[in-house]
Amino acid sequence: GAGVSQSPSNKVTEKGKDVELRCDPISGHTALYWYRQRLGQGLEFLIYFQGNSAPDKSGLPSDRFSAERTGESVSTLTIQRTQQEDSAVYLCASSLMTEDNEKLFFGSGTQLSVL
Amino acid sequence: QKEVEQNSGPLSVPEGAIASLNCTYSDRVSQSFFWYRQYSGKSPELIMSIYSNGDKEDGRFTAQLNKASQYVSLLIRDSQPSDSATYLCAVNTRLGFYFGTGTSLTVIP
Numbered sequence: 001g002a003g004v005s006q007s008p009s010n011k012v013t014e015k016g017k018d019v020e021l022r023c024d025p026i027s028g029h030t031a032l033y034w035y036r037q038r039l040g041q042g043l044e045f046l047i048y049f050q051g052n053s054a055p056d057k058s059g060l061p062s063d064r065f066s067a068e069r070t071g072e073s074v075s076t077l078t079i080q081r082t083q084q085e086d087s088a089v090y091l092c093a094s095s096l097m098t099e100d101n102e103k104l105f106f107g108s109g110t111q112l113s114v115l
Numbered sequence: 116q117k118e119v120e121q122n123s124g125p126l127s128v129p130e131g132a133i134a135s136l137n138c139t140y141s142d143r144v145s146q147s148f149f150w151y152r153q154y155s156g157k158s159p160e161l162i163m164s165i166y167s168n169g170d171k172e173d174g175r176f177t178a179q180l181n182k183a184s185q186y187v188s189l190l191i192r193d194s195q196p197s198d199s200a201t202y203l204c205a206v207n208t209r210l211g212f213y214f215g216t217g218t219s220l221t222v223i224p
Contacts, residue, residue, distance in 0.1 A: 033212060042216030043159070043203065056211060091158055101147050101166060104205065104212055106158040
C-alpha cells in the first residue's frame with residue numbers, strides 16, 4: 001500500500017479482555033516498530049522487528065504484551081488481560097534500511113480504550 | 116538518562132517570528148537525526164532529516180546538527196498558526212529509533 005496501515009483505528013474493550021492490533025507496513029520496508037503514546041505524552045518504544053532477525057522486545061512493559069511479524073509483512077501486537085493503564089494510542093512505523101539512512105513512517109494509530 | 120531529551124515547552128511565538136526547538140541525545144555514535152511534527156490527534160509526520168554537522172534548510176525549516184555537543188535543533192522561520200503542533204526529535208541510535216517527549220509549539224496570530 002501507499003502508507004502504513006493500522007487496524008482497527010479505535011478499539012474499546014473491557015478490563016481483562018485480550019486485544020489484537022494489526023499493522024501493515026509499507027511494501028518493501030524491512031524494519032517495523034511499535035510505539036505507545038499515552039495522552040499528552042511522548043512516544044514509548046515497545047518492540048522492533050528488522051527483517052528475519054530476532055525482534056528487540058526490550059520496550060515491552062510486561063509479559064501481557066507480545067508481538068509477531070511474519071517475514072517483512074504484517075505485524076500484530078497482542079495485549080492480554082488488558083488494564084486501564086493500557087489505554088493509549090498504539091503507533092506502528094516502518095522504515096527502509098539503506099546504506100545511508102533509515103527514515104521512519106507512521107501509521108495513523110489505534111486508539112485503545114480499556115474501560 | 117534518556118536517549119533523547121527535549122524541552123517540553125509549551126513554546127509560544129507570534130506569527131512571523133522564528134521558533135527554535137532544541138534536542139540533545141546521549142548515544143555519541145548516532146548518525147541519523149529527525150524532526151517529526153505531530154498535530155493533536157494525528158500521527159507523527161517526518162518533516163526534516165539531518166545526518167551531517169551543520170545546517171540543512173528546507174523551505175521555512177532549518178535543522179542544525181552539532182555532533183560534538185550531541186545537539187540538534189529545528190528553526191522555523193516566518194512561523195504560521197498552521198505550525199502549531201508538537202515537534203518530536205528522533206535519533207536513530209545503536210538501540211533503534213528513539214524519540215524525545217516533544218515540544219509543544221503555539222503560533223499566536
